[in-house]
Structure formats: C-alpha cells, structure tokens
Amino acid sequence: MAGKPVLHYFDGRGRMEPVRWLLAAAGVEFEEKFLKTRDDLARLRNDGSLMFQQVPMVEIDGMKLVQTRAILNYIASKYNLYGKDMKERALIDMYSEGIADLDEIVLHQPYIPQEEKEANLAKIKDKARNRYFPAYEKVLKGHGQDYLVGNRLSRADVYLVELLYHVEELDPSVLANFPLLKALRTRVSNLPTVKKFLQPGSQRKPYEDEKCVESAMKIFS
Amino acid sequence: MAGKPLFHYEETRGRMESVRWLLAAVGVEYEEKFIHTNEDLEKLRSDGVLMFQQVPMVEVDGMKLVQTRAILNYFSSKYNLYGKDMKERALIDMYSEGLADLNEMFILYPFDPPGVKEANIALMKEKATHRYFPAFEKVLKSHGQDFLVGNKLSKADIHLVEMIYNMEELDANIIANFPLLQALKTRISDMPTIKKFLQPGSQRQPPVDEKGVLKARKIFKF
Numbered sequence: 001m002a003g004k005p006v007l008h009y010f011d012g013r014g015r016m017e018p019v020r021w022l023l024a025a026a027g028v029e030f031e032e033k034f035l036k037t038r039d040d041l042a043r044l045r046n047d048g049s050l051m052f053q054q055v056p057m058v059e060i061d062g063m064k065l066v067q068t069r070a071i072l073n074y075i076a077s078k079y080n081l082y083g084k085d086m087k088e089r090a091l092i093d094m095y096s097e098g099i100a101d102l103d104e105i106v107l108h109q110p111y112i113p114q115e116e117k118e119a120n121l122a123k124i125k126d127k128a129r130n131r132y133f134p135a136y137e138k139v140l141k142g143h144g145q146d147y148l149v150g151n152r153l154s155r156a157d158v159y160l161v162e163l164l165y166h167v168e169e170l171d172p173s174v175l176a177n178f179p180l181l182k183a184l185r186t187r188v189s190n191l192p193t194v195k196k197f198l199q200p201g202s203q204r205k206p207y208e209d210e211k212c213v214e215s216a217m218k219i220f221s
Numbered sequence: 222m223a224g225k226p227l228f229h230y231e232e233t234r235g236r237m238e239s240v241r242w243l244l245a246a247v248g249v250e251y252e253e254k255f256i257h258t259n260e261d262l263e264k265l266r267s268d269g270v271l272m273f274q275q276v277p278m279v280e281v282d283g284m285k286l287v288q289t290r291a292i293l294n295y296f297s298s299k300y301n302l303y304g305k306d307m308k309e310r311a312l313i314d315m316y317s318e319g320l321a322d323l324n325e326m327f328i329l330y331p332f333d334p335p336g337v338k339e340a341n342i343a344l345m346k347e348k349a350t351h352r353y354f355p356a357f358e359k360v361l362k363s364h365g366q367d368f369l370v371g372n373k374l375s376k377a378d379i380h381l382v383e384m385i386y387n388m389e390e391l392d393a394n395i396i397a398n399f400p401l402l403q404a405l406k407t408r409i410s411d412m413p414t415i416k417k418f419l420q421p422g423s424q425r426q427p428p429v430d431e432k433g434v435l436k437a438r439k440i441f442k443f
Contacts, residue, residue: 051356052319061308069290086298090294
C-alpha cells in the first residue's frame with residue numbers, strides 16, 4: 001500500500017471538503033497538493049491524471065480517483081462507514097444524496113456574484129429549514145438512536161454534521177428547532193478524530209473569503 | 222419479498238430513465254405508477270412517502286427509496302452490476318459519475334429557453350466528443366476487454382450505452398471516431414434483455430417533446 005492518500009484540489013472547501021471530513025473522521029492521515037495556478041491544473045491534465053480533466057482527484061491505493069462520489073464511496077467502504085449490508089447502504093446513500101443536494105447550493109455561495117448572493121442565501125435557508133433538516137430530525141426521532149443508520153457512525157452522519165456547521169455559518173439560528181440534529185452534531189464533534197479536525201491547525205478549510213474565491217476563479221476559468 | 226419494484230415518476234425519461242435501462246439489462250420486471258398532474262405529486266408528498274418531497278421514488282424490498290443514485294446503487298448491488306470488490310466499485314463509480322455529469326445536461330436542456338438551448342446542445346456534443354467518449358474509448362483500449370470494468374457487465378457499461386443512444390439523437394455520427402464504443406454499443410444492444418428493451422412496446426421512454434416539457438412544468442410548477 002503506497003502511503004497516505006494525496007488530495008489534489010485548490011486550497012479551499014469546494015467539492016473536496018466532504019472528503020477531508022470523511023478521512024478525518026476515519027482517522028486517516030492525508031496529504032494535500034494544492035493547485036495554485038492555471039498551470040498547475042494544466043500540468044495535471046497533461047499528465048493524464050484526471051480522467052475527465054477535472055478535480056477533485058485523490059491518489060489512493062494505486063488509483064487516481066476523480067468524481068467526488070467515487071472518492072467518498074471508496075473511503076466509506078474502506079473504513080467501514082458505509083453500513084453493514086445493501087439495505088443499510090441504500091439508506092446511507094439516500095441520506096447522503098439529500099445532503100449533497102443541499103451542499104450543492106451551499107458550496108456555491110462564496111462564488112455567486114454579489115447581486116445574486118442574497119437570493120441564493122434565501123434558498124439555502126428555506127431548503128435547510130423546510131426540506132432537509134426536518135427530514136433528518138424525523139429519521140433520528142423515528143428510531144431514537146444515536147446515529148442515522150444502523151446505530152453506528154456512517155458517512156451520512158459525518159456529511160450531515162459538516163453541513164450543519166456550514167449552514168449555521170450562513171444562518172446562525174438554523175438549528176434552533178432541531179434538537180436531535182444538535183445532539184448528533186455534539187456527539188459526532190466529540191469523537192476524538194472529529195474533535196481534532198475541528199481544532200485550529202487541522203486540514204479543515206475555512207469559509208472561502210474573497211481572496212480564495214479570486215484564486216479559484218483564476219485556476220478554473 | 223413483496224413483488225415487483227414500483228416506480229413513481231412522470232411518464233418521461235428524466236431522472237428515472239437510467240433506472241429503467243438498468244433493470245431492463247438484468248431482465249428484472251417492474252411496475253410504474255405515473256405522475257400525470259401536480260395533484261398526483263402533492264398526494265405522494267402528503268402521504269409522506271417522499272423523503273425530500275421529490276421523485277424519482279422506487280418502492281423495493283420494503284423501502285421507499287428516493288435519490289436516483291441511491292436507487293441505482295441498490296439495484297446494482299442486488300443484481301451484481303457493481304463489480305466484485307471495493308476497487309472495481311471505485312472505477313465503476315468514477316465512470317458512472319462522469320456519465321451522470323453529461324446526463325445532467327441531457328436531462329435539463331429541453332427546458333432551456335431558445336438560444337440557451339442551442340448553446341447547451343453544442344456544449345454537450347463538444348463534451349461528449351472531447352471529454353467523455355475519448356475517456357471511455359481509452360479505458361476499453363487499455364485492457365482490450367469487452368466491458369469497462371473487470372471483464373464483466375456493470376452499471377457503467379449500461380449507463381455508457383444509454384448515453385451513446387442519447388447523444389446519437391443529437392448527432393447520429395457522434396461515435397464515428399470511437400470504434401471500441403461502437404463495439405460496446407453493439408455488444409450491449411445485442412443482449413436479449415436490452416434488445417427487447419430497445420424495441421417498441423417496452424418501458425423505454427421516447428425523447429421529450431414540447432408537450433412533455435409543458436406537462437413537466439405543470440406537474441412540478443416551474
């Protein structure tokens with residue numbers, strides 16, 4: 001086995017952040033090679049390392065994996081965060097995909113033109129408060145267990161907790177009416193691996209500021 | 222085990238079509254309850270059977286599954302279309318996800334305003350010809366096998382052939398320069414199950430037309 005996984009992306013959350021969270025939660029050390037310029041991206045493309053000319057790309061176990069879901073599915077399987085059987089996997093997938101739909105709107109917020117930011121933020125708040133968070137609160141209420149699926153930590157819990165933090169950054173009172181989500185967040189945040197990841201100095205990335213957005217736009221334009 | 226899976230969706234391709242192709246390939250019968258009106262959709266929502274108030278939804282093995290990928294992954298696992306181990310699954314996922322990106326454009330372009338629609342069609346053709354199809358031709362060339370992963374039919378092959386048919390509706394010659402994709406398309410199309418699915422009278426849906434666009438807008442209010 002080669003060594004630590006290497007994450008290829010720019011120095012920002014974007015589509016790589018859920019991968020960082022999942023590896024961190026699993027206690028897996030990883031390295032990051034940040035794209036800083038268009039040339040960095042061009043080099044990866046010319047090397048033939050990016051199947052569809054896009055990042056994220058993760059070098060892991062001899063593979064150069066692209067496509068966020070392929071990467072997350074592999075890590076989840078490898079580190080037993082994907083349930084115990086097909087049916088648990090189906091629930092985990094259903095829950096993860098719902099979070100991914102919300103994340104798609106959230107991760108774009110820093111990159112949306114200034115005049116459209118308010119509308120996008122309203123959309124995030126509406127969907128989080130009225131569609132997604134109630135659905136997960138209902139799941140937890142339904143079985144009364146500590147985790148979403150199979151009474152055991154899975155990638156769905158990790159991804160959900162990540163989104164709870166990210167949405168709260170944009171809508172500070174969003175969790176007010178979701179006690180079970182708050183409890184899940186506390187529980188997952190207290191796991192030693194996640195606790196470490198939440199501390200300053202970890203590989204967790206901050207909300208993308210203007211400088212970061214500018215840099216990303218330059219690389220990918 | 223309850224019975225045949227039951228699909229809840231519009232009578233159109235949309236996000237359900239790749240599920241229809243998948244089950245067709247493995248010869249698994251399923252039933253469909255079509256949503257024809259906004260009232261049909263609202264009834265499903267108020268019944269509490271749609272976790273995120275959205276379709277596709279498939280009733281299978283006692284579950285009411287939503288989210289296309291959750292549905293596809295479950296059927297793929299159940300019917301051995303997901304490789305033999307974690308690493309094969311990773312490749313199958315990578316290939317499937319690339320195709321899903323192209324399919325996303327294909328699903329949405331009929332709803333584009335004029336002008337935008339033509340631009341997106343051109344973009345899709347460009348991406349198919351220069352990004353996606355070359356990548357899959359390269360995979361087939363690299364191992365010389367009959368299927369994309371593990372020398373065995375997987376969901377990736379089915380999604381790829383479905384996309385080839387889709388793109389050929391926009392440009393009949395789109396895989397003219399991809400001999401291995403042509404061979405894969407023929408190989409899959411000749412499978413008795415797929416052959417049957419490709420014939421009139423199957424559960425395969427036709428391309429969406431103006432009427433279909435208007436109907437969708439009415440049902441989903443957009």
